[in-house]
Amino acid sequence: xxxxxxxxxxxxxIAKQFQLKTVPDSPPRYNIAPTQLIAAVTQxxxxxxxxxxVFQWGLVPFWVKDASLGAKPINARAETVAQKPxxxxxxxxxxxxxxxxxxxEWQRVGSAKQPHFFHLQDDQPFAFAGLWEQxxxxxxxxxxxxxxxxxxxxxxxxxxxxxMPVMLHPDDYDQWIDPSLxxxxxxxxxxxxxxxxxxxAYPVSKKVNRVSSDRPECIEPLPAE
DNA sequence: CCAGACGTTGTT
DNA sequence: GTCTGG
DNA sequence: CCAGACGTTGTT
DNA sequence: GTCTGG
Numbered sequence: 001x002x003x004x005x006x007x008x009x010x011x012x013x014i015a016k017q018f019q020l021k022t023v024p025d026s027p028p029r030y031n032i033a034p035t036q037l038i039a040a041v042t043q044x045x046x047x048x049x050x051x052x053x054v055f056q057w058g059l060v061p062f063w064v065k066d067a068s069l070g071a072k073p074i075n076a077r078a079e080t081v082a083q084k085p086x087x088x089x090x091x092x093x094x095x096x097x098x099x100x101x102x103x104x105e106w107q108r109v110g111s112a113k114q115p116h117f118f119h120l121q122d123d124q125p126f127a128f129a130g131l132w133e134q135x136x137x138x139x140x141x142x143x144x145x146x147x148x149x150x151x152x153x154x155x156x157x158x159x160x161x162x163x164m165p166v167m168l169h170p171d172d173y174d175q176w177i178d179p180s181l182x183x184x185x186x187x188x189x190x191x192x193x194x195x196x197x198x199x200x201a202y203p204v205s206k207k208v209n210r211v212s213s214d215r216p217e218c219i220e221p222l223p224a225e
Numbered sequence: 226c227c228a229g230a231c232g233t234t235g236t237t
Numbered sequence: 238g239t240c241t242g243g
Numbered sequence: 244c245c246a247g248a249c250g251t252t253g254t255t
Numbered sequence: 256g257t258c259t260g261g
Contacts, residue, residue, distance in 0.1 A: 001233065001234050001235090001244070002244080003233095003234090003244025003245080004244050004245085005244095033242095033243050033244070033245080034242090034243070034244065034245095035241095035242065035243050036243065059232085061231075061256085062256080063231090063256045063257085064231085070230095070231085070232090071231090071232050071233085072232085073232040073233065074232090074233075074244080075232080075233055075234080075244095076232075076233080077232090077233075084231075084232075085230080085231045085256080085257060085258065086231050086232060087231095087232085088257095089256080089257095104244075105244090106244070106245085108235085108236095113244095113245085115244090115245095147232090150233080150234090161234090162234085162235085163233085163234075206245095208244090208245090209244085209245050209246075210245075210246075211242085211243045211244090211245070211246075212243080
């Protein structure tokens with residue numbers, strides 16, 4: 001699963017990395033949590049330029065009656081995303097890149113839970129595979145939301161947790177957000193565990209547990225006892 | 226036909 | 238125990 | 244994902 | 256909106 005992550009890059013770095021014209025400035029984020037606004041990239045039309053977007057984390061399908069009620073999935077299983085009623089329309093038509101550079105998973109140790117931080121060895125930014133939706137209230141207010149796909153854990157994550165977010169390979173970015181693509185057989189192969197030998201991990205303090213703690217201390221390695 | 230659900234994780 | 242909010 | 248609330252009446 | 260269960 002993936003319920004917290006980081007996005008510490010500057011607007012300039014994001015613009016360069018993801019080939020975007022303009023990216024609004026925002027502070028580095030060390031503890032992004034569900035329900036918050038997060039940065040993403042879409043491609044509106046097959047030939048159009050990529051577009052920087054902001055979505056609320058937690059998917060609200062377009063057909064729900066009341067967006068204030070019910071579960072708002074923060075993750076969708078890659079294995080079933082093409083079939084599930086809550087996801088399949090977005091899977092076909094509204095895929096996005098969710099901008100990130102690290103994520104947290106919690107390991108059960110008896111009854112306690114120990115958070116761990118995962119990132120690329122070179123600490124470069126990457127993109128989660130995401131889906132987004134647009135929901136319109138009876139008062140015609142627009143709510144744009146998203147969810148992060150998950151897959152089975154690779155060798156780096158497995159000791160901590162069974163599942164991990166889908167980190168897309170940069171070569172697959174274009175294909176994932178290409179709105180003219182809607183064939184499962186071409187999309188599902190992109191949703192595989194990221195190569196473990198390019199990742200690194202270490203335990204961190206429980207400061208990350210608290211949503212209000214969005215600070216560099218969240219990613220500091222836990223001192224050995 | 227209508228009513229009700231539509232999700233993930235982990236734990237039992 | 239379960240739901241909501243961040 | 245975790246933390247925190249989980250209730251009513253009436254008053255400020 | 257669409258599928259499942261009754």
